[in-house]
Amino acid sequence: MDTDTPGAGAARSEEDAVESTFGPVGVVGAGAMGAGIAQVAATAGHPVTLVDLVEGAAVAAIEKVGSALTRLVEKGRLSQDDASAALARITPAESLDGLPECGLVIEAVPENLAVKQGIFAELAERQPSTTVLATNTSSIDIDEIADDVADPERVLGLHFFNPPPVMALVEVVQGKRTAKAYVEHVTALMEAWGKTPVRCSSTPGFIVNRVARPFYGEAQRMVEAGIADAATVDWILREKGGFPMGPLELTDFIGQDVNLAVGTSVWEQTDHDERYAPTELQRGLVEAGRLGRKSGSGVYTYAADGAVEGAEPDLELAARLVGGPVETDPLARTLAMLVNEAVDLVARGEASADDVDTAMRLGVRYPRGPIEWGREIGFDVVARQLAELDTAYPGGRYRPSPALTDGSVS
Template identity: 45%
Template sequence: MMAALDTAVAVGVVGAGAMGGGIAQVAAAAGHPVVLFDAREGAAEQAVTKLRGVFATLAAKGRMSAEAAEAAGSRLSAAATLAALAPAGLVVEAVVEDLAVKQGLFRDLEALVADGAILATNTSSLSVTAIGAALARPGRLAGLHFFNPAPLMPLVEVVSGLGTDAAVAETLFDTAKAWGKTPVHAASTPGFIVNRVARPYYAEAIRLLEEGAADSATIDALFREAGGFRMGPFELMDMIGHDVNFAVTRSVWSAFFHDPRFTPSLTQQELVAAGFLGRKSGRGFYDYREGAARPAARTADGPAPARITLHGTCAMAASLAARLDAQGVAFARADADDGRVATVDGVAVFVTDGRTAAERAVALGTPAVAVVDTAFDPATAGRLAFATAHSCPAGGGEAVAGLLAAAGIAPTPVADSPGLVVMRTVAMLANEAADAVHRGVCAASSADTAMRLGTNYPRGPLAWADALGVATVAEVLGNLAAFYGEDRYRLSPFLRLRAITGRGCHD
C-alpha cells in the first residue's frame, strides 16, 4: 500500500515565482522542511521572507495558530546553489515552460539527489513523457500540476508520463492529499484534464460572438445567471490574459495535430495582436480603462401572455409551473406529442436540442416556434436565453419573453443559433471530458472533480451530461455537427455507446 512522504522528508522547490513560492508554502505548512532555489540572484531569499510574512498574516487573521505559523516559517530556507537540494526526497520544479530548460534542469537534479528521490514537474502544457525522456531513470519523474494560487486552489493533477513508475504517481497522489489538496490522476496528454476539457468554454462563446448571436456581456450573464458559472467566458479570458489563454489553446491545438475541436479563434488572435490582453492591459473583450462603462446584458420586455399552456414533466416544464404558481400566474395543462414544454399565445416553445428554431419550425410545419436554453437549475435560474424562428409571427418573441418574465426569469433574446448558449457549451464540455475518459487520460470521476475544483464549474461536465440525459447531449452534438458540417462537433465514442445502451457517464 502506497503512502504519503513522511513530513521529515525535505522538499526542494526550483523556481521562486508565484507558483514555486505557493508550492513551497503548501509543503512547509504541511510540515516538510522546504529548500527553495531560483537561478535569479536573491530571488529565493526574497521569496522565503515573503512566505514567512504570509504565515504571520494568516496567524494574525486566525487562520492558523501563531505557533504553527512560526514553525512553518522556520521550515523554509533559501538555497544559493542547485546542489543544496541534494538532500531532498522530493524536488518540484516551477520554472519557465520550455522543454529544453526543464530537461536540462532535471538532468542536473538527477545527478544530485539520492536514487530514491522523486522528481516532479509543475508543467501545465508540456509533455511529462518528453521531460522524463531526458533522465537515465524516467520512472522517478511525474507531473505535479498545481493551480494558481497553489495555497488556495484545491486541485492537483498527478500526471504520469509513459515512463513514470506507478509507485511514484501513487506516492505523489497520497502526498498531495496529505498536504490538504484534492489530487486526480491523469495521463500525459496535451492539456492533461483541465486545460484540455476547458477549451470549449472559451471556443463556443467566441463562436457565438463571431456569429452575432449575442454580445459578450449578454453571453457572460447567461453563463452566470443560467449556467451557474462564477464567471462568464469573456470576463474569465480577460482576467487570465488573452496572451496566456490564446497560447494554451494554440499549444493544445498543435499538440493534437490541429484537431478542429481545438481550433484557435481569429478574434482572440486579433486581440493579442492589438495588445488588448484583458485586465492587465486595460482592454480586452471589455474596456477596463478609467471611466469606461461596463455594458449591460440584453433583457427583453414582453407583456403578460394572454394564454399559457404547459406540456410534459421535464425539468424545464416542472420549473416553469412551480415558478408561475409562485407568481400567481394562471396557466393550463395539456399533453403534446411533439416535445414542446409550453405554448404561449400560439407559439410552441421547446428546450433546445441543438437545432435552430427555424429547423424545428420546418420539421413541425408551423412557423410559430421558439426555443429556450437549458440552465444549471431551471427552478432558480435568474436568466434564460431564447430564440424564435424567422418565420414566427410578429409578437412571438414578446410572448416568449412575457412567459419567462412571468416566471421571474430575465428573458434574454439571442439570434437563432443551434444549441443556443449554455446547452451547446455544456454538451461540448461533456464531449471533451468523455473523450478524455475514452482515451484513458483519466477516470470519469476525476474529470468531474478536476473541472469543479480546477475551474470552479458548478457541476462536473459528465455529471451534467447525466443530469440532462446522455441521449440528449448526444442529440445536441449530432444536430450541431449536422448544422455546421464540421468535425469539431463529432460525438465521442464514450458518449455514443452510453446513449445507445442507456447508461450514464458514471455507470
Template identity: 40%
Template structure:
C-alpha cells in the same frame, strides 16, 4: 508505499509565484523545504514575502500563529548541490522543454536514487521531459493551480515511463497536504486545460457569429449555467495572451483538430496588446471609471394568466413548477414536449436552430427555443432563440410568460443549441473523449473541473443528469447544423447512450 512522511525533505526549484506557492504549501504541510532560484536573492525574497503575507493574516485573526511557525521550515538554497538529500524535488521554472530537461538531468546526477522528481508543467509532455534521463520512471508531473496555497486541485501526471507506484505515492502525499489530487496521463493539456477548451471556444464562436455580445453571453453562463464567471470575464482575468497560447498549444498538439481551433477574435486582442485586466483592456475595459456593459434583455408588458403544457419538457420540466408557483395556471395535455402561450410555442432546445426545427416538425414560425439552465428553479436569466420570421406578438407572449417565472430573458440569434446547452454539451463531449483515451477516470475529470476551474458540476455528472441520449442528439444536431468535425460526438458517449448507462454507473 503510502505518502511521504512529514519529515521528508522537499525542494522546489523556481521561486516565482507558482514555485513560492508550492513551497509554502509543502512547509505548511509540515515538511522541511528548500527553495532555489537562479536569480540572486529571489528565493529569500519570496520567503520574506510569504512570511509577511501570513503575518498580516495572523494579525487580522484569519490565521493561527502556528502558520508562521510552519513557514520557518522554509529556507532559501544557494545551489543545486544543497538539494542532493531531498526526498521530493518539484520543478517550477519557465515552460521551456530544453531548460526543464537540462535541470532534471543535473538533479538526477546529484540526488539519491529514491528521490522523486516532479515537474509543475501545465503544457509540456512529461514523457518528453523525462526522455533524456537514465531513470525516467522517477519523473512525474505535479501540476498545481495558481495560487497554489488556495487552489485545491493537483494533477498527478504520468508520463510513458513514470512509475505508477510513485504516482500513487504522490497522490497520497497531495491528499495529506490538503489538496484534491487527480490522476492524469501525460497528454496535451492533461485534464483541465484540455477539457476546459470548449468553455472558451464556444462563447468565442457565438461572439464571432453575432449571436450576442460579451456581456450577455457571460451573464448567461453565470446566471443560467451557474458558472462563477463567463468566458470573456475569465479570459480577461487569466490573460488573453496566456489563454490564447494554451489553446494554440493544444490545437497544435492534436494536429489541428478543429475542436481546439483558436479564435481570430482572441488573436486580434492579443495582437493589439489587449490582454485583459493586466493591460487595462481586454473584452472589457478596466480603467478607473470605465463603464461595464450590461447584458441585453427583452421585456414585455403582456399579462399572462395561463399556458398549455403538451407532454414533458424534459430537462426544462422544473420551469413548469416555477410558473405554477408564481400563479400561472398550467393546462396539461398529451403531446411532444411543448409549452404554448398565446400564439407562441416554447420548447427546450435539442440543438437544431429554431427555424429548422419548426420546419422539420411543422410548428410554424412562432417557435421559441429555451436554453439549458443548471437549475431552472433558481436561474435568474434564460436565453431564448427564434427564427427571424416570428410574429412580434408571439415573441412578446413568450417573454411575458418567462417573466412571470421571475426570469430575465436574453434573445440570441437563431443559433444551434444556444449558449449554456452548447457549452455543457461540448464540455461533456470533450470529457467523454478524455475517458475514452485513458487520460483520466470520469470521477477524476469531474473532480478536476470542479476543483480546478470551479465548475458548478462536473461535465460528466451533468451529462448523466441530463441523459446521454438527448445530449447525444444535441451534438448530432450541432454537427448537422455546422457540418463540422468540431461537433462530432465522442465514441464513448455514443456507446454509453446505446447501452443506456451513465459515466458514473
C-alpha cells in the same frame, strides 16, 4: 475569481500533517507558484529548499511566504507558533548545488520545454535515484520533460493551481514511463498536505486545461458569428449556467495572451484538432495588445478602477436564445461541448469520471462536473445536440464522442 473560500484549501497545522517518508522537499523556481508550493510543503512539516538562479529571488520569495503566513495567523487559520515553524523550515538557494538529498523535488519554472529538460537532467544526476522528480507544468508532456533523465520512471507531474496554498486541487500526471508506485506515493503525499489529488495520464492540457477549452472557444465563436454580444453570452453562462464568471470576462481576467497560449499548446499537441483551434477573435485581441484587465482592454474595456465600461447584456436576446436551437443557445452549446470533451477523456482511459468532475469543480469552480452534467442532461440528448452542431458547422469540431451512446461512460 475569489478562491479563498471554504473547501478551496486551508492551512494545516504541523500536528495535522501526516508523517511522510519523503522528508526534505526541493522546489525549483521562486515565482508565485514555486513560493506557494514551498509554503504548502513547509506548513505540512517538511524541510524545504527553495531554489532560484536569479540572485535574491529565493530570499524575496521566502519573505512573501512569511507575509502570507502572517495573514493566515491574523485570520485565525494558523497559530503563530506553526507559522513561525513553517517559515523557519524554508531555506533559499541560488543553484541546484544548494539542494540537499530530497525525497521530492518540484520544478516550477516558466513553461519552456528546453529549460525544464535541462533542469531535470541535472536533478537526475545530482539527486539519489529514489528522489521523485515532479514538474508543475500545466500542459507540457511529461515524457518530453523526462527525455534526458536516465530513470524516467520517477518523473511525473504535480500540477498545482494558483495560488497553491489556497487551491485544493492538484493534478497528479503520469507519463508513459512513470512508475505506478511513485504515482500512488505522491498521491498519498498530496492528501497528507491537505490537497485533493486527481490522477490523469499525460494528455495535452491534462484534465482541467483540456476539458475547459470549449468554455472559452464556444463563447468566442458565437460572438464572432454575431449570435450575441459578449456581455449577453457572459450573462447567460453566469446567470443561467451557474458559472462564477462568464467565459469572455474570464479570458480577460486570465489574460488573453495566456489563455491563447494554453489553447494553442493543446491544439498543437493534438495535431491541430479542430476542437481546439484558436479563434480569430482571440488572436486579433492579442495582436492588438488587448490582453484583458492587465492592459486596460480585452473583450471589454476597463475603467481605471477596474470596472467594465459600456457592456450591458441584452436580456430580451438572452431569453430568446436560451432554450432555442442549440446552434444559437450559448448555454446548451457550451455544455454539450464540455460534456463531450470530458466523456472522450474518460473513454480514452486518461482519467476517471470522478476525477474529471472533481478537477473541474475545484480547479475552475464549475457548478457541476461535466460528467455529472451529462447524466443530468442525458448523454443521448448531448449526442443529438452535437450532431446538430456538426451538421451546422462541419469540419470535425463538433463530432460526438462514440462513448456518448455506446454506454462506456455512464
